[in-house]
Every structure is written in C-alpha cells, then in structure tokens.
Amino acid sequence: MAFALTPEREKQVEELLTHYPTKRACCLPLLWLCQRQNGWVSPEVIDYVADRLSLSTAVVKGVVTFYTMFFEHPVAPNVVWVCRTLSCDLRGGKVIQEHLEDRLGCRAGETSPDGKFTLLKAECLAGCGQAPMVQINDDYHEDLTIEKLDGIIDELEAKTASPTASASHESSAAGGQ
Amino acid sequence: MADFEPLLTRRYGVENSHRIDVAERHGVYQTARKALTTMGPEQLREEVKKGSIRGRGGAGFPAGVKWGFLAPKPDEKVYLVVNADESEPGTFKDRTIMMEDPHRLLEGMLITCRAIGAHTAWIYVRGELSRCIERLDDAIAEARAKGYVGARPFGVNHPIDIYTHSGAGAYICGEETALLNSLEGRRGEPRLKPPFPANKGAFDMPTIVNNVETVTQVADIIEKGGEAWCNLSRLAPRDGGTRLYGLSGHVKTPGVYEAPVGITMRELIEDLGGGMLHEDRPLKGVIPGGSSTPVLRPDRLVDAPAEDHPLHAWHGKSEIDVPMGVDTYRALGTMLGTTCAIVMDSSVNMVEATRNLMKFYKHESCGQCTPCREGSGWFVDVLDNLAAGRGRPEDVDLLVDIANNVMGNTICAFAEGMAMPLLGMVRQFREEFVEAGKRGLRDTRMDKSVVALLRGGAA
Numbered sequence: 230m231a232f233a234l235t236p237e238r239e240k241q242v243e244e245l246l247t248h249y250p251t252k253r254a255c256c257l258p259l260l261w262l263c264q265r266q267n268g269w270v271s272p273e274v275i276d277y278v279a280d281r282l283s284l285s286t287a288v289v290k291g292v293v294t295f296y297t298m299f300f301e302h303p304v305a306p307n308v309v310w311v312c313r314t315l316s317c318d319l320r321g322g323k324v325i326q327e328h329l330e331d332r333l334g335c336r337a338g339e340t341s342p343d344g345k346f347t348l349l350k351a352e353c354l355a356g357c358g359q360a361p362m363v364q365i366n367d368d369y370h371e372d373l374t375i376e377k378l379d380g381i382i383d384e385l386e387a388k389t390a391s392p393t394a395s396a397s398h399e400s401s402a403a404g405g406q
Numbered sequence: 407m408a409d410f411e412p413l414l415t416r417r418y419g420v421e422n423s424h425r426i427d428v429a430e431r432h433g434v435y436q437t438a439r440k441a442l443t444t445m446g447p448e449q450l451r452e453e454v455k456k457g458s459i460r461g462r463g464g465a466g467f468p469a470g471v472k473w474g475f476l477a478p479k480p481d482e483k484v485y486l487v488v489n490a491d492e493s494e495p496g497t498f499k500d501r502t503i504m505m506e507d508p509h510r511l512l513e514g515m516l517i518t519c520r521a522i523g524a525h526t527a528w529i530y531v532r533g534e535l536s537r538c539i540e541r542l543d544d545a546i547a548e549a550r551a552k553g554y555v556g557a558r559p560f561g562v563n564h565p566i567d568i569y570t571h572s573g574a575g576a577y578i579c580g581e582e583t584a585l586l587n588s589l590e591g592r593r594g595e596p597r598l599k600p601p602f603p604a605n606k607g608a609f610d611m612p613t614i615v616n617n618v619e620t621v622t623q624v625a626d627i628i629e630k631g632g633e634a635w636c637n638l639s640r641l642a643p644r645d646g647g648t649r650l651y652g653l654s655g656h657v658k659t660p661g662v663y664e665a666p667v668g669i670t671m672r673e674l675i676e677d678l679g680g681g682m683l684h685e686d687r688p689l690k691g692v693i694p695g696g697s698s699t700p701v702l703r704p705d706r707l708v709d710a711p712a713e714d715h716p717l718h719a720w721h722g723k724s725e726i727d728v729p730m731g732v733d734t735y736r737a738l739g740t741m742l743g744t745t746c747a748i749v750m751d752s753s754v755n756m757v758e759a760t761r762n763l764m765k766f767y768k769h770e771s772c773g774q775c776t777p778c779r780e781g782s783g784w785f786v787d788v789l790d791n792l793a794a795g796r797g798r799p800e801d802v803d804l805l806v807d808i809a810n811n812v813m814g815n816t817i818c819a820f821a822e823g824m825a826m827p828l829l830g831m832v833r834q835f836r837e838e839f840v841e842a843g844k845r846g847l848r849d850t851r852m853d854k855s856v857v858a859l860l861r862g863g864a865a
Binding site: 248249250251253254255256257258260261282291292295296297298299310313314315316318319320321324325351352353354355356357358359360361364367368369373374375376 | 532576856
C-alpha cells in the first residue's frame with residue numbers, strides 16, 4: 230500500500246520546503262517525518278519521498294543507506310543505542326551492553342523476544358562526560374549504574390504494550406552495525 | 407584560575423536559562439542589539455579578527471581569517487551554517503551551549519550574519535541530539551516572536567532567517583563539505599577542495615561554516631571588545647579568549663568547564679577534573695582534544711633545547727605542562743582539537759584503547775576513497791589479531807605502514823584524523839603493541855573495577 234503522511238505532517242512538509250532554496254534539501258527532514266510516523270523507512274516511504282521531492286528512488290535509497298539513524302527494517306517501539314566508544318568504554322560501556330543483552334534476551338543488533346526493545350551499538354553519542362550512557366528513542370540516559378538502567382528498562386517495559394500485532398518487529402535485522 | 411570571569415558558562419545552571427525572558431534578564435541579545443544598530447559589518451569583522459579566535463570545532467583555524475575569504479559576486483547570496491554535528495569521540499561541549507544557552511548561540515548567529523552579509527542561516531545538528539533540536543526550534547520561535555529573527559532584527563533592515571537541520575547519524579558530516587552535502591539532501595560525502603565553502607558552499611553559494619562554540623563566542627567578543635576578549639587568554643595575542651574544556655574517562659569530576667585558552671593539561675585534570683578517579687592509579691595517557699588528536703604521556707618530556715624552538719620555554723618539562731593552544735600543541739606533535747580530553751589511567755591497555763577507536767573510524771569512514779575505506783578495515787583487522795593473540799610483534803610496523811598509506815591520499819582529513827592518533831599511540835606506547843604481538847591481550851575488557859562501580863559497590 231502506498232505510504233502517505235498525515236495531513237498535519239503534510240503541513241509541516243509545506244513549511245519545511247520554505248527553509249531551503251531547493252526541494253531536494255528536504256530529503257533528510259522528510260525522511261525523519263516519515264520515520265516518526267511509520268517507525269522505519271520502508272520501500273513505500275522511499276517511493277513517497279522520491280515522488281514528493283521529484284527525485285529518483287535510487288537517490289533517496291542512497292541517502293537512506295548512508296545514515297545509521299534511518300531504519301531500513303522494522304524496529305521495536307523502544308530503540309536502545311548503547312555507546313561503545315572509548316570514553317564510555319573506560320567507564321563500563323561494555324558492561325552496560327552485556328547487561329542489556331542478558332536483561333532483554335537479545336544481542337546487540339537484535340530485537341528482544343517480547344518485541345518491545347531493539348538493542349543497537351552506537352558510536353560516540355557526545356555524552357562522554359556522563360559515561361556510561363545509552364540513548365533510548367529521543368532521550369539520553371547518562372551516568373548509568375546497573376540499578377539505574379534497570380529502573381529505566383522496567384519503566385519502559387511496563388509502559389510499552391506488547392506489540393503482538395506486528396510480527397514483523399520480531400525481525401532481528403535492524404541496524405546492521 | 408581564581409581571577410577568571412566565565413563568559414560562555416555564565417548562564418549555565420540558571421533556572422530556565424533557555425527561555426528568552428530569562429536569557430534577556432541575564433543579558434542576552436543586548437550585544438546583538440548594539441552590534442546591529444550601532445556597528446557596521448566591517449567593524450564587526452575587525453573586532454572578531456582582533457579577538458584572534460581559533461575555530462573551536464577542532465581545526466583551530468582563525469575564524470576572522472575564514473570570514474575574510476568571502477568574496478561574493480553581486481548576484482550571490484551568502485549563507486551561514488553552524489556546525490553542531492558534535493561527534494568527535496570525547497567531545498560533548500557544544501551540546502551544553504545548545505541546552506543551557508540557546509539564545510546566546512542565536513545572538514552570535516545574528517551578529518555573524520550581519521558581519522558576513524548573510525540573510526539565511528542553518529544550524530546543522532547531529533540527529534541523535536533531537537532534544538537539542540527541539541530546544542533550538544523553541545528558541546528560534548521565541549526570538550522570531552520578538553522580532554529578533556525575521557525581516558527587521560532590532561529594527562535594522564537586514565533580514566535574517568534561522569533554521570535547524572537534523573543530521574541522521576554520520577560522524578563524517580562534521581567535515582564541513584560533507585555537512586553541506588547533507589544539508590542539501592545528499593549522502594554526507596566530503597567534496598573535493600577547492601572550491602572552498604567560502605567561494606562555493608551550500609547550494610553553490612558562498613558559505614561560512616563555523617562551530618557552535620565559535621559562533622556563540624562572537625557575541626562574547628563583540629560584548630567585551632576584540633582586544634579585551636583576546637587578552638583573557640594566556641596565549642594572547644595569537645590564540646585568544648576563553649573556551650570550553652571537556653573531561654571524560656578516569657577523572658573524579660568529568661564534565662564541561664570553561665577556562666582561559668592556554669591552561670595546561672595538568673591543570674585541566676587536577677584543578678578542573680578533581681584529579682584521577684582512583685588514587686592508586688596514576689595517569690598513563692591523555693587524548694587531548696577528541697579521538698583524532700595524538701595521545702600525550704605525562705612521563706614524556708618536551709625536547710626543545712634550541713632557543714628558537716616554539717616549545718623551548720618548556721624544555722625538559724612534562725608534555726602535560728605545556729599550555730593548551732593551537733600552535734603549542736601542534737609543535738608538540740599533537741593537535742589541540744576540541745580541548746575535550748579523554749583521560750586514561752594505568753589500568754588501560756593502549757592496544758585495546760586504539761582498537762576501540764579504530765572500530766569507530768571503520769564504522770564512520772564514508773567509503774568514498776579507497777585508502778580510507780580499506781585502511782580503516784585493515785587497522786581493525788590487525789588490532790583484532792593482536793588482541794586475540796593471533797598477531798606478531800612486527801604487526802606494529804604493519805600498522806605504521808597502513809597509516810602512511812592512507813594519509814594524504816584521500817579527499818578529506820578523515821584519513822589523517824584516523825591515522826595520526828594511531829601513529830601517536832604506536833610512538834608513545836610501542837612496547838605494548840609489540841607485547842600484544844607476542845602474547846595477545848589477556849582480557850579485552852578495559853577495566854574490571856568499573857563492574858563494581860556500576861553495581862554500586864566500591865571499586
């Protein structure tokens with residue numbers, strides 16, 4: 230089925246187009262809007278963006294594959310990025326990753342069996358002074374201890390409805406790190 | 407540092423400092439008002455030149471000189487692009503400006519736009535920092551409602567529009583021409599230079615790309631006057647002002663601090679960072695300004711016996727006692743970078759630290775140029791072998807050989823940013839690489855005591 234943005238988001242696109250001298254410059258902002266609505270950048274989203282900005286689908290696909298934050302596969306409602314670069318690793322980034330793998334029951338790069346979490350490794354997220362840290366969806370969680378991290382995961386677990394309807398979220402191929 | 411008056415951080419910690427009414431009560435926009443209503447573009451550029459501000463994004467190029475490269479033709483528009491793609495491992499300072507003092511950044515942008523003749527400006531923020539983008543969007547809306555951004559800022563006929571633009575996860579977009587491609591909706595691959603952005607930048611127009619901190623400090627420079635601001639530095643007149651320093655790794659109080667340009671690494675670690683995290687583990691090495699800057703060793707002494715050597719005054723002293731400036735650090739064989747230091751104590755194995763960073767570069771190489779794309783993979787392969795005990799002592803020379811083959815053979819400076827810290831590690835800690843080649847690394851986990859720390863126990 231063809232993808233379409235909601236009327237409110239469509240209005241945002243009209244506004245975004247005024248921010249740049251070319252239509253093409255809206256490629257990243259438009260992909261972001263679509264991903265926020267759809268959860269990931271599906272082939273239908275790529276068709277939509279290409280059509281909306283008068284670009285070829287190959288060009289849009291090329292943009293999507295360049296950036297790590299555009300998901301080329303469905304992901305869980307909670308995407309956990311665990312920073313593994315040096316500053317975090319000096320303060321236990323690897324321990325955080327291993328704990329999350331145990332706790333969520335999946336390895337980095339995969340989605341948890343209950344479909345609520347996708348765990349991904351991240352390169353430096355600019356939270357070095359508050360290491361170790363993870364990013365979950367839009368939020369940074371810093372100065373982590375195991376206890377603090379468990380509290381955050383508990384809360385999200387309780388808040389997130391089991392995404393039983395969307396079996397596709399079980400796909401473990403998100404991220405591709 | 408007792409006599410030092412903070413400028414960049416003076417509103418940090420003030421409640422709701424990101425709201426325009428609070429920011430204005432604490433002095434924001436007064437300088438832009440003065441600059442736009444009473445000073446001409448030429449005078450503004452002159453003050454910034456006098457401030458001798460070296461770009462805060464890492465390269466240390468004098469911002470005033472960069473602005474001087476602009477020579478727009480009559481039919482060309484000039485654009486300002488603020489580089490907020492803060493992604494250099496170890497660097498986390500610009501984030502604090504965007505969160506704590508977004509209006510001061512906008513104020514600096516208004517003055518900069520006036521000075522360089524720009525009417526449109528974008529802030530390119532890395533995609534991960536979506537909270538910063540929200541904050542900036544709110545600040546822009548507030549400033550627009552007051553008329554500071556828009557058709558007639560402070561009643562002056564110099565329309566200025568400011569927009570945010572979100573990246574989507576790519577370290578290379580901090581390279582200014584990759585950033586411009588990303589802004590234009592393309593893959594973030596760096597462009598061949600020349601032409602430089604000042605001649606042909608965003609949308610083929612003359613463009614100035616400046617770091618968040620640099621642009622924010624333009625407001626400080628105009629407020630204090632170029633010369634007075636410059637003299638806040640211990641390295642005036644060549645490297646002026648104050649700047650943000652960051653500390654991460656094995657110090658007691660990691661974080662972002664403001665101090666004059668030219669403090670020493672020892673002062674940064676001991677006075678601002680509260681000293682080493684564990685009393686019984688001394689400093690082993692420090693990466694001074696983001697992962698691309700070669701590592702310093704406290705037990706290595708400056709060797710500059712010649713009187714005309716730029717570091718002669720510190721001959722025989724430790725590397726970490728040299729003032730932190732763009733030129734002094736270059737003379738030391740490293741780079742000042744972003745002055746966000748990664749501090750490593752005696753528990754760290756430098757082969758493992760290097761392997762961690764090379765994995766980063768392998769992941770982030772854009773893949774355009776073969777030496778960088780393949781070289782980054784080779785670094786990781788060789789270091790993986792060393793760590794796993796499959797290496798040989800002579801692999802250390804292989805690493806050096808790879809480094810020498812990627813440097814200077816690529817479109818952008820990423821390859822140097824990857825190879826130079828590797829060479830620095832090998833130069834400073836060669837024995838550890840040779841040792842790993844003989845025996846491998848027994849435990850690739852970096853520090854066991856962190857497990858205890860993270861579990862809330864004592865280290």
